[in-house]
Amino acid sequence: MLSEWGYFGVYAGVIASLQLSLSCYLRGKYDTDNSGTIEADEVRFLNITQHMPVVLKEPCYKSLSIMCLMRKFVEAMLHSFCYGCITVFFMNFIMLNMDRQYAYLVTCLMIHMACMFMCKYATNAIHVASSHNAHLLYYGCGYIPLVYVWRKPEQEYLIAVSALFLLVIYRIGRGISLPRYPSILHICRLYKLDKSTDQWELASVPTTHFGTSDPNKIEAFAQDYVDQKSDMPPACSFAQWAFACPVYEIMNTHISSSFTIGVLIGTVASLLVGRSEIFDADVVSNVSLAISVSIAAMVVLTIQSIGLYGTAENNMHNTTLAHFQPKTVASVAAMLGAAAVVIHLEPIADGDNLANLLPLWVGAGALSVNIFLTFVLSTWAKLGYTRS
Numbered sequence: 007m008l009s010e011w012g013y014f015g016v017y018a019g020v021i022a023s024l025q026l027s028l029s030c031y032l033r034g035k036y037d038t039d040n041s042g043t044i045e046a047d048e049v050r051f052l053n054i055t056q057h058m059p060v061v062l063k064e065p066c067y068k069s070l071s072i073m074c075l076m077r078k079f080v081e082a083m084l085h086s087f088c089y090g091c092i093t094v095f096f097m098n099f100i101m102l103n104m105d106r107q108y109a110y111l112v113t114c115l116m117i118h119m120a121c122m123f124m125c126k127y128a129t130n131a132i133h134v135a136s137s138h139n140a141h142l143l144y145y146g147c148g149y150i151p152l153v154y155v156w157r158k159p160e161q162e163y164l165i166a167v168s169a170l171f172l173l174v175i176y177r178i179g180r181g182i183s184l185p186r187y188p189s190i191l192h193i194c195r196l197y198k199l200d201k202s203t204d205q206w207e208l209a210s211v212p213t214t215h216f217g218t219s220d221p222n223k224i225e226a227f228a229q230d231y232v233d234q235k236s237d238m239p240p241a242c243s244f245a246q247w248a249f250a251c252p253v254y255e256i257m258n259t260h261i262s263s264s265f266t267i268g269v270l271i272g273t274v275a276s277l278l279v280g281r282s283e284i285f286d287a288d289v290v291s292n293v294s295l296a297i298s299v300s301i302a303a304m305v306v307l308t309i310q311s312i313g314l315y316g317t318a319e320n321n322m323h324n325t326t327l328a329h330f331q332p333k334t335v336a337s338v339a340a341m342l343g344a345a346a347v348v349i350h351l352e353p354i355a356d357g358d359n360l361a362n363l364l365p366l367w368v369g370a371g372a373l374s375v376n377i378f379l380t381f382v383l384s385t386w387a388k389l390g391y392t393r394s
Contacts, residue, residue: 010159013108014168021115022175029179036184043186046193046212051134055250060195062206064328065253068390071326072197072206073132073251074319075190076244077259079140082132083147084263089120089128090151091269091343092380095350095373098156102354109157114149114168118176121148128258128384131251135190138180146173151269156353195250196239204318206248245315248322254387256326257335261379264306264336268343271305272298276348295348295365302344303337310336339379345372 008016034040038048058070065071097113104112121144125133136144149169158165180187190196191210198209239247275298280289287293310333313320324332349369 008107010107010161010164013111014164017108017111017115017168018171021172025175025179026182029182032183033185044184044188046188049134049188049193051130051193055131055252060197060208060250062322062325064325066329067254067257067387069253070250071253071256072248072322073256073326074245074315074323075239075247075249076315077319077323078132078135078249078251079244080314081259081263082129082136082140082144084266085129085259086121086124086144086148087150087266088262088269088343088376088380089124090117090148091154091266091347092373092377093117093120094151094154095346095369096377098154098350099370101157104157106157106159110152110155110159110165111168113152113155114165114172117148117152118145118172121145123381124148127388128262128380129255130388131194131255132259135194135249135251137189138177138184138187141180142173142177145176149173154347154350156350190249197248197250199246199248199318201246201318204321206322209247245319253326254384256323257330258380258384258387260327260332261335261339264339265343265346265376265380267306267309268299268302268340268345269347270343271302271340272344272347273351275301275344276351290348290352290363290365292364295345295368298344298348299341302340306340307333307337339376342372342376345369346376 036048037044039045055070061069061071093116094113097109097116101109101112125141133141146169149172152165152169155165192212194212195208196210197206199205200207276289276294279285279287279294279297280291285293285297310324313323345365346369349363349365354363354366
């Protein structure tokens, strides 16, 4: 029988071999001219979006609209955290009897697969518009929910080691398969907020073989706005910049980021309820469940009302999702997140009466609904978007 480190060693060897071999193979698929640089013309997503008009006023689900760069940065991390939560919560339910020595390794691998699915279907435009280092950060957020794993190994630090190992191998693999990947400036149409009118104006169009509508805008943008070292707008001005993005992806991150906020609020609220003497309740209890769900709904509704990135950005975001009741959807998603997390704050004991454990059944139901909203709905949207 292998030790915990033995299982990790086998796991690491297999994953590293497969990841690096696949990366070398994919390099030939992505770098079609073998130049050692991924050109904008080689980014396949542009084949779908380059000639689509950008709709700024109440677009439909399959339209192309815009998303603030600051919102993209924050919600992509929350989106990844959501996918990590869904994976961990689901694996907790199905791995109740799995050996602790390798149960966490299976969960780590499944999170990695979920993040790859996320990039392929749920947020492909955000994936394409993000650098290698941004991906490292996003995937890292996906591993944070490993704190909720029930079947932990005796040496719990191995969970962090395995997650960091996957991140390092993934980053090396991306560098091999996508060498010198272009910045968002060379891939996406960018819009800048005109503070005098509170309107979002087209500021940059990438130069590719697909064509460009206004070369002068590219030159002006490059001279006036871009940090020449990073080939990007300065990070401090991200709230004033937006990029062209499918509406269904904006909606996907809207739902998943609200779910994540609900998870975080549910975690804090339940721990406070269980460890204080005010409510005379356990961490996992009906009381903590009710309080968590209520607070999550109120907090997210407040966030959606006031906005975090400025009034103009919040108005733009609400206009983009006007057909889809963004405040209501966000509040419901946050309630689902708070409801789903409570049962995972403490492992189910052998003597627990599952039939009477309300947080368990509410959590399982909330998880099922969110799996539909994230995995199923995003797959349907991406396939329909590609075919249209």
